[in-house]
Amino acid sequence: MKRSFKDDFNMMAMLLIPIAVAINLVGFQLANVLRLPIFLDTIGTILVGVIAGPWVALLAGLITNLINAIFNPVYLPYALTSIAIGVGTGYLSKSGFFKTVPKSIISGVIITFIAVIVSAPITVLVFGGATGNTSSLITATFLASGQELWSAVFSSTFITEIADKVVSVLIVFFVVRKMSDRYLSKMNYGHLYMKRTNKK
Amino acid sequence: MTTMIDLKNVSYRYPVSDDFALKNVSFSIEKGKFTAIIGNNGSGKTTLCNTIRGFVPHFYKGDLEGDVIVDQTNMKDYQLGQLGEKVGYVFQNPFIQVSGVKDNVFEEVAYGLENLGVPVEEIKVRVEEVLKLVKIEHLREKNPFELSGGQRQRVALASIIVMDPEILVIDEPTSQLDPIGTEHIFDIIRLMKERGKTIILVEHKMDLIAEYADNLLVMHEGQLVMQGPVREVFANPAFEQYQIQYPHVTDIALQLQKSGIPLSFLPIRDEELADALNMTGGVTHD
Amino acid sequence: MKKNALLQLHPMTKFYFSLFILAIVLVVPGHLFAFAMFPVLVLVAIFAGVAKEFLNIVLKALLSVLIIVFIMQMFFYPGEHVLWSWKVFSIKQEGLNYGLILTSRILAIGSAFILFFRMTEVRDFVKSLEDKGLPPMGAYVVLSTLQIIPEMKRQANTIMEAQKTRGVETEGSLFIRAKAFIPTLTPLILSSIAGTEERAITLESRAFSAPVKKTSLHKLTKSSADRVLPIMYVIIFVALLVWRVFL
Secondary structure (H helix, E strand, C coil): CCCCCCHHCHHHHHHHHHHHHHHHHHHHHHHHCCCCCCCCCHHHHHHHHHCHHHHHHHHHHHHHHHHHHCCCHHHHHHHHHHHHHHHHHHHHHHCCCCCHHHHHHHHHHHHHHHHHHHHHHHHHHHHCCCCCHHHHHHHHHHHCCCCCCCCCCCCCHHHHHHHHHHHHHHHHHHHHHHHHHHCCCCCHHHHHCCCCCCCC | CEEEEEEEEEEEECCCCCCCCEEEEEEEEEEEEEEEEECCCCHHHHHHHHHHCHHHHCCEEEEEEEEECCCCHHHHHHCHHHHCCCCCEECCCCCCCCCCCCHHHHHHHHHHHHHHHCCHHHHHHHHHHHHHCCCHHHHHHCCCCHHHHHHHHHHHHHHHHCCCCCCCECCCCCCCCCCHHHHHHHHHHHHHCCCEEEEEEEECHHHHHHHCCCCCEEEEEEEEEEEEHHHHHCCCCHHHHHCCCCCCCCHHHHHHHHHCCCCCCCCCCCCCHHHHHHHHCCCCCC | CCCCCCCCCCHHHHHHHHHHHHHHHHHHHCHHEEEEEEEEHHHHHHHCHHHHHHHHHHHHHHHHHHHHHHHHHHHHHHCEEEEEECCCCEEEEHHHHHHHHHHHHHHHHHHHHHHHHHHCCCCHHHHHHHHHCCHHHHHHHHHHHHHHHHHHHHHHHHHHHHHHHHCCCCCCCCCHHHHHHHHHHHHHHHHHHHHHHHHHHHHHHHCCCCCCCCCCCCCCCHHHHHHHHHHHHHHHHHHHHHHHHCC
C-alpha cells in the first residue's frame, strides 16, 4: 500500500509526537542519573521513526530540539541533526531494516553516519569545533596530535555517537517487539512489526 | 416520538480480529429515553457504544455491515468531526479524558466549545452554568492533572455536557470510582435525564440501572439477546441464562420465590420488595 | 509573569527582536558590536523584570560553551602569529581573533533567544503561531508536549523506585547501572503509547476535528508598539546591511 506524505499525519501518529519528545528527554535524564556514558536522548525519535515513518519522526526530532532550546539555545542548530535522524530512521523502517537484530544494528550504524554527517559541520561552522560535551575533549586530543579541524570533529563525533545510536536502536527494536498487534495495526508502519499477517 | 438511534442488522469486525464483535444487532432508541446496555465482559457493549458514537467505523476502521442511523442520518454520511456536537461520549478511564493542553479546569471544560467555534462570550456563560450544575465550581482554577479520579471524571462529564449534545453515550463511568464518586456521577446523569437527553449507559451496577433506566439492551457474545423495558427484561426467565447480575432486591426476591414464597410481581427497586411480598398476603415479621 | 509594558508586547514582536539581533550581529563584522549587544539585552531584561532568570540561564547554558569555544580557537585555529607557546600548545593571534568573534556571536544570539523565552509564555507564542497559520494539530502537539514532559518525568521516578524495591540496582559498576535503564524506560514507553488511542478518542469527543473555525478564550492583542517595532527592526537591519556592503 503506497502511503502518501499526507497519510502519515493522522491523529494517532501526531499524538505520538509529544510522547516521543518526552521519551527523548526522560531517556537523557535517566542516562544522566545512572551516569551512563551515552546520551540516549534520541530513543523517542527513533521509535516513532520506526512505527510512524519519517515525517512524524522529523517533527518529533525538531520539537525535541525546540523545547530543549527554550532552556539552552545551543540545541537550536542541532535540530537539523534530530530531523535527519528521524527521517533516516523512517526510511530505514520502510525498507525493512528494523525487522531483525542484525539489520537493526546495521541501521544503528547508518543512523550514526547520518548523525555525524549533519552534526559535525554544525559543530565546526557554528561553534568552531567544540561545544563542551565529551566529544570536545576527544576533538582537542586529535587536534593536539596534529589533525585538521574537520577530520578531528568528524572522528570525535563518530566515536561518541556510534555507541549511543546502536544501543538506542536496539532498545527501540526490543520495545517494538513488545507492542501489541492491536496497537501496531493503528500505526503507519506498524504492519511491518506485527506478529500475525493481516487479513484484509 | 422521534427515533434518535436506529440500528438495523449491524455486524462489525475490528481490523485485527477474525471474530465479529457485533453480530446482527438491531434496535431503536427514542428521544429522551434512558437505555442501559448490560452484559458480561467481552459481550460487545463498548463496541456498541463506539458504533453509536461513530468511532466505529470512522476511527477504528474494520468491517461494518448493516445500517446505523443517528438523528435521521446514516452514520456513513457523517464526518467524524460532526458527531461531537450530536453525541457526547464519556468512558471509563478518568485519567485519559483530560485534553492535555489546558492548565485549569475552566478552560478544560471550555475546550470542546472552542473546538466547535462557539463565540467566546457564550462559552463563558455555558461553562459557568455547567460548573454549577456539576458542582465543580471550587475546582475551576485547579490544574486537571492535580485532580483525583472522581474529580477528573466529573470534569470529563462536564466537558461533554457543556457541548449540549442530544445524545449521551456513557461507558462504565464509575468503575474506577469509589461509592461517593459514583453517587456524584449518577446525580449528574439523573439531571441529564430530567433535561430530556437521550442517554445510553453501560454499567454493571444493576441497582442504579433499575432506578434510572427506561429500557435495557442485553448483550451476549456480540449479539443483542434481549431488549425492552427494564422491568420486563428482568422479569423474563430467559434473563437468567446469561449469567448477568440482577439488582440485589431482585436477586433476593427470586431466591424467596424459589423457596416457595409467592410474589405478586418481580421487584427491581429496594422499596418495592415489601409490596411484592405484602400483596400476596404472606406472613410479615416485625 | 508580572505584567509590564515590555512583557505585554505581542509574542511575535519579541520574537522578531531576537531574529533582529541575530541578523545584525551576523552583518556587522568584528566582535565588539556583538559583545556590545549583551549589555543591551541585559538592560531589556531588567526593564522587563526578568533579569534574574535571564542571567541565570545565560550562565548555565552559555558560559561553559563560550569558554570551551574560546579555548579551542585560541589554541587550535590555524595561524602564523604565535603569541605564546608551550610544547604542543600555542596561542595564535588569528585564533584569539576568531575566538572573540565566535564567542561574541554565540553570546549575543544565544542570549537574544534566552531573553525571548524569559519574556514570553510558550502558550502565547504558540497562539501567535496559530494566528499566523500553524494548524490546530501543530499547536496541540506542542502544548501537549509541554504538559506531558513533567508527567513522564514523575512516572519515570515512580517506576525507578518501584524497580529498586524489586532489587534492581542503580549504584555500582557501569554494567549494573546500565541494567537499570531498560526496566525503567520500557514500561514507561509502552504505557504512554498505549494511552494514545484513548487520548485520540478523548480529543474526538471534544470535537477536535469539527470542520469549523475554532474560537479561543484567550486573544492576543497588538498595540501600536507591536506595529511600529518590527518596521524599525527592518529599517535598522537594512541600514546596517547597506553600510556593510558599501563602506
